[in-house]
Amino acid sequence: MGLTPSLERLASHFASLPSIGRKSAVRLAYHVLSMDEKDVQAFADSLVEAKKNTRLCTVCQCFSETEICPRCGDPGRDASVLMCVEDHRSLEAIEALHEFRGQYHVLHGVLSPMDGIGPEQLKIKELLARLDGNVKEVIIATNPSVEGEATAMYLGRLLKPLGVKVTRLAYGLPVGGILEFADDTTLLKAIEGRTEV
Amino acid sequence: MGLTPSLERLASHFASLPSIGRKSAVRLAYHVLSMDEKDVQAFADSLVEAKKNTRLCTVCQCFSETEICPRCGDPGRDASVLMCVEDHRSLEAIEALHEFRGQYHVLHGVLSPMDGIGPEQLKIKELLARLDGNVKEVIIATNPSVEGEATAMYLGRLLKPLGVKVTRLAYGLPVGGILEFADDTTLLKAIEGRTEV
Numbered sequence: 001m002g003l004t005p006s007l008e009r010l011a012s013h014f015a016s017l018p019s020i021g022r023k024s025a026v027r028l029a030y031h032v033l034s035m036d037e038k039d040v041q042a043f044a045d046s047l048v049e050a051k052k053n054t055r056l057c058t059v060c061q062c063f064s065e066t067e068i069c070p071r072c073g074d075p076g077r078d079a080s081v082l083m084c085v086e087d088h089r090s091l092e093a094i095e096a097l098h099e100f101r102g103q104y105h106v107l108h109g110v111l112s113p114m115d116g117i118g119p120e121q122l123k124i125k126e127l128l129a130r131l132d133g134n135v136k137e138v139i140i141a142t143n144p145s146v147e148g149e150a151t152a153m154y155l156g157r158l159l160k161p162l163g164v165k166v167t168r169l170a171y172g173l174p175v176g177g178i179l180e181f182a183d184d185t186t187l188l189k190a191i192e193g194r195t196e197v
Numbered sequence: 198m199g200l201t202p203s204l205e206r207l208a209s210h211f212a213s214l215p216s217i218g219r220k221s222a223v224r225l226a227y228h229v230l231s232m233d234e235k236d237v238q239a240f241a242d243s244l245v246e247a248k249k250n251t252r253l254c255t256v257c258q259c260f261s262e263t264e265i266c267p268r269c270g271d272p273g274r275d276a277s278v279l280m281c282v283e284d285h286r287s288l289e290a291i292e293a294l295h296e297f298r299g300q301y302h303v304l305h306g307v308l309s310p311m312d313g314i315g316p317e318q319l320k321i322k323e324l325l326a327r328l329d330g331n332v333k334e335v336i337i338a339t340n341p342s343v344e345g346e347a348t349a350m351y352l353g354r355l356l357k358p359l360g361v362k363v364t365r366l367a368y369g370l371p372v373g374g375i376l377e378f379a380d381d382t383t384l385l386k387a388i389e390g391r392t393e394v
Contacts, residue, residue, distance in 0.1 A: 002289065004262045010247040013240040017225055028214055030285060032244060033251055033260065040248040043210040044241035047229060050207040051237040054230055063230065065201045088227060092199065 059130065061106045061123040063088060071104065078102045080136040084127065084155065086110050086143055094141065105130065110147040111154055119154065137165040144171065256327065258303040258320040260285060268301065275299045277333040281324065281352065283307050283340055291338065302327065307344040308351055316351070334362040341368060
C-alpha cells in the first residue's frame with residue numbers, strides 16, 4: 001500500500017521541487033508529521049506569503065516586497081554603473097563581496113533561441129528605459145556560458161550606439177587554480193586578456 | 198541585504214528540514230516564486246492537511262488516516278505473526294518485498310537511555326495489548342544497531358514468558374557482498390548463524 005493519501009500528496013509536492021528525489025520527498029513528508037502543528041502552519045503560510053508578497057522591483061527587476069527595492073532606493077549607491085546579471089543567484093554572489101556599490105539590473109534569463117527565449121522574454125526593455133543619460137557604464141555579468149556570452153554580445157551591440165560604456169567581466173585563470181589544469185578556452189582568454197605588471 | 202523578509206522566512210523553513218542546507222533552502226525559496234500561485238497554495242494545503250489528517254492506527258500504530266489502517270483491517274493478512282519495526286521506513290522496506298503477509302507493529306523508536314527513551318516512550322504497551330492468544334510469533338525487525346539490538350533483547354525477555362515465539366531477523370553476509378570486506382562483527386555473526394547446506 002505505501003503512504004496514506006495525504007502523505008502521498010505532500011511527498012509528491014516535495015518531489016516536484018528541484019534536486020529532491022522521491023526518497024528524500026518521503027522522508028521530508030514523514031518529518032513534517034513530527035513537527036509541531038503550529039510550525040507546519042507557519043511553513044505553509046510562509047509558502048503562500050512569499051509567493052503573494054514578492055514582486056519585481058520596477059527599476060532593477062529584482063525580487064522585492066516594495067515597488068522599488070531597498071537597493072534601488074539607496075542614495076548611497078552609485079546609479080551611474082549598472083551591473084547586469086542573469087538571475088538572483090548571480091546578484092547575491094556579487095553583493096556578498098561587499099565591493100560593488102553601483103546598481104543592478106536582473107535580466108531574468110539569457111538569450112536561448114532553442115528554448116524559445118528571445119530578447120522580449122528578458123528584462124531588456126526595462127534596461128533600456130534606465131539609460132537616461134545618467135548611466136555611464138553597463139557591466140555585463142552574465143555567466144561564462146555560450147548563452148551568457150551571446151547575451152553579452154547582443155547587449156553590447158544594442159547599448160554601445162546609445163553612448164554608454166559597455167564592459168564584460170574578465171575571463172582568465174581562477175585565482176588559486178593551476179595553469180596546467182585550466183581548459184584551453186580559459187587559457188586562451190587569459191593570454192588574450194593579459195595585463196601589464 | 199540579501200533576501201526579502203518573506204523569502205527569508207520561507208528559506209529558513211526549508212532549511213529547518215533534514216538534509217536541506219542554507220544554499221539549497223534559498224534555491225528552493227526562489228523556485229517557489231517561479232511556481233503557479235495555485236500550485237503554491239496546493240503545496241501549502243498539503244502540508245497542513247498531511248499533519249491534520251494523519252493519526253496512528255489504534256492497532257499497529259502506523260500512520261493512518263482512519264482509526265484502523267487498511268493493513269490491520271485486511272482479513273487476508275495473517276494476524277498470528279507480528280513484524281515489530283522501529284519506524285515507517287523499515288515497515289515500507291519490508292512491505293516493498295511483497296513477501297511478508299503478516300501484520301506489523303511500529304515501535305516509534307528504540308530504547309536509548311542516553312536520549313531519555315525508555316520502554317514508556319515506545320509503543321510497547323500497545324504491543325502487549327495485541328498478544329491476546331491469537332498471536333503465535335513476534336518477529337523483531339529493529340535495525341542492527343546497538344540500540345536496535347538492546348530493544349530486541351528487551352522485547353525478547355518481556356514477551357517470551359507470555360508464551361509467544363519471539364524471533365529476530367538473521368545477521369550474516371549481505372547477498373552480493375565480498376567476505377573479505379565484511380566487518381568483524383558481521384563475519385562472526387555469519388559464522389555463528391551458519392546453516393546446513
